[in-house]
Amino acid sequence: QVQLVESGGGLVQAGDSLRVSCVASGRTISSYPMGWFRQAPGKEREFVAAISRSGAGTYVADSVKGRFTISRDNAKNTVYLQMNSLKPEDTALYYCAARRLIGVRVEPYEYDYWGQGTQVTVSA
Numbered sequence: 001q002v003q004l005v006e007s008g009g010g011l012v013q014a015g016d017s018l019r020v021s022c023v024a025s026g027r028t029i030s031s032y033p034m035g036w037f038r039q040a041p042g043k044e045r046e047f048v049a050a051i052s053r054s055g056a057g058t059y060v061a062d063s064v065k066g067r068f069t070i071s072r073d074n075a076k077n078t079v080y081l082q083m084n085s086l087k088p089e090d091t092a093l094y095y096c097a098a099r100r101l102i103g104v105r106v107e108p109y110e111y112d113y114w115g116q117g118t119q120v121t122v123s124a
Contacts, residue, residue: 002026002098002113009094009118016086020118022079022096030074033099035111036081038092045095047106049081059104064090086122093117
């Protein structure tokens, strides 16, 4: 069992940068591909970015490509999402997730463990 806790969210202005973190406990995350998802009010949870177990492979959604970067530090049991050039449409609750099976995936149902989320609000 893996417990995930996100942090680093907040209220920023359009164009600002923010880095959110996800710290795992219970088991080392080096065994798990990890992902970031987000959910805005009234909308479905959507994929943002994912990273392979070693960190060598990453994948980001088209909507954030060139602005967001996912990374991980397995020694610290932590996954990061660096968000640059933030836009009001990036406002959402951001979740990290861990997947028991190998391989990077983009669908929420492919992930087995979830954190509680951290709120990111971008003002115009």
